[in-house]
Amino acid sequence: MSLDHNRDCIEVLIEKARGGQINRRTFLQAMGLMAAVPLAMRSGISWSADKPLVVVNWGGDALNAFRSAWTDNFSKATGIPVRIDGAGPTEGAVRSQLASGKPSWDVVDVESYSALVLGREKILQPLDYNVIKRDQVAPALASDHGIASYQFSYVMAWDSEKFGDNGPKTWADFWNVEKFPGKRTMYKWMNGMLEAALLADGVPADQLYPLDVPRALKKIDEIKPHVLSFWSSGAESQQLMIEGEVAVGAIWHTRAKLLAEDSDNRVRWSYDNGFINSSSWAVLQGNPGGSAPAMQFIQQALQPEGQLKLFELLGNGPSNSATEKLMNAEQLAANCASPENLKKQIALNAQWYADNYAGALEQYLTRLSK
The missing domain is CATH 3.40.190.10 (Periplasmic binding protein-like II)
Structure with missing residues (x-):
C-alpha cells in the first residue's frame, strides 16, 4: 500500500x-x-x-x-x-x-x-x-x-550468516524451509504476497493473472507456521532482519538496501523474482x-x-x-x-487489483487471523 x-x-x-x-x-x-x-x-x-x-x-x-x-x-x-x-x-x-x-x-x-x-x-x-x-x-x-x-519493489532478503552467498532466489526457495530453515517475515497487506505464493506453487510468471486467490491462500497456509510476523511497517521488517529474528524476508527494496548497508552486507538481497509496483x-x-x-x-x-x-x-x-x-x-x-x-522482476497488475483488491484483501486478512 x-x-x-x-x-x-x-x-x-x-x-x-x-x-x-x-x-x-x-x-x-x-x-x-x-x-x-x-x-x-x-x-x-x-x-x-x-x-x-x-x-x-x-x-x-x-x-x-x-x-x-x-x-x-x-x-x-x-x-x-x-x-x-x-x-x-x-x-x-x-x-x-x-x-x-x-x-x-x-x-x-x-x-x-x-x-x-x-x-x-x-x-x-x-x-x-x-x-x-x-x-x-x-x-x-x-x-x-x-x-x-x-x-518501488518487494524483494527477498536473507541472512548470509545462515545461507552464505546462496540464499533463496525464487519464491519456491522462500517456501522451502528444509533447504532454507528459519523464520520468515511477509507483508501484512497482500500486495505481492499472493503472487509469491502462486509462483511457489508452480504457476508460471506469465500466467499469474488473474490471480487464483484460493490457491494462493492454501499455499500461504503452508508457510504460515514459519512466519514470525506479517509486517505492517518497513521499520518492523528491518528490525526483524537486523536482529536475526528471521532468516528470510519479503520486504521493500528500500529497506533491503538499508539492511545490507547497516549489517556490513550480512543481510543480502536481490531483485531476482521481485515484484515492482x-x-x-x-x-x-x-x-x-x-x-x-x-x-x-x-x-x-x-x-x-x-x-x-x-x-x-x-x-x-x-x-x-x-x-x-x-x-x-x-x-x-x-x-x-x-x-x-x-x-528480473514481475510487475504487479494494476487492473487486477482495481477489480479485485477489496475482496481479495478481506480473504487474505481473514486467513492470516486463523
Whole structure:
C-alpha cells in the first residue's frame, strides 16, 4: 500500500540523516515542511488566500521530500504556490472530497489501481495528455486518469550468516524451509504476497493473472507456521532482519538496501523474482486550483532532475526512464526500475487489483487471523 510505503520512505530519510549519509542541508530541504505545515494549521492560517495547488501524499509530514524534488522547482518556474497535504489520499478520502461538494485537493498520489477505480467512478478527471507527455513513462505506467510518479519493489532478503552467498532466489526457495530453515517475515497487506505464493506453487510468471486467490491462500497456509510476523511497517521488517529474528524476508527494496548497508552486507538481497509496483499522480474532478496548473505540475514532476532527487533521498525508482541518463553506475544498480533490474522482476497488475483488491484483501486478512 502506498500509505505504508510512503511513510516508510520518510523513516529511511531520517535514518540516513542519523547515520551521516546525507548532510543537514539536504535533510532540511527534504523535510522543510515538517514543522511549518502543522504550525500553520494550528495557527489557523488560511491557505486559500494564496490559492495554492494542493498536492496530497500519504505521510502527513512523511513525504516532504516532494518539496525538494518537485514542488519548490514548480513554484519557481510557474509562480504557482504549492501546499503539500499529508492527509493520505485513500480511495475513501478522495471520494469524500468530491462528495463534500467543495473539494480542497488538487493532485493526489494514489495507488495505480486506485487511479483506475476512481477514474471509472468519475471521481478523477482525465489527464490532459496534451500537457502531460504520456510517452515519458512506459505504456503500462499510464492510464486515462493516472500516470506513475515513482516505482518501488518487494524483494527477498536473507541472512548470509545462515545461507552464505546462496540464499533463496525464487519464491519456491522462500517456501522451502528444509533447504532454507528459519523464520520468515511477509507483508501484512497482500500486495505481492499472493503472487509469491502462486509462483511457489508452480504457476508460471506469465500466467499469474488473474490471480487464483484460493490457491494462493492454501499455499500461504503452508508457510504460515514459519512466519514470525506479517509486517505492517518497513521499520518492523528491518528490525526483524537486523536482529536475526528471521532468516528470510519479503520486504521493500528500500529497506533491503538499508539492511545490507547497516549489517556490513550480512543481510543480502536481490531483485531476482521481485515484484515492482508504482504510485500514480491523479487529479480530482472540480479541483479548486484548476485543471491547467494541476496538469502542469504533473508534467514538471515527470522530469528527470526531480525524479533523480527523489531517488537520492528516498530510494524510489523513477517512472521516467530518461532519469537513468543522469545516474552513475552505482545508482543504476540500486534502481528498481533500471532495464537490468526490470528484467528480473514481475510487475504487479494494476487492473487486477482495481477489480479485485477489496475482496481479495478481506480473504487474505481473514486467513492470516486463523
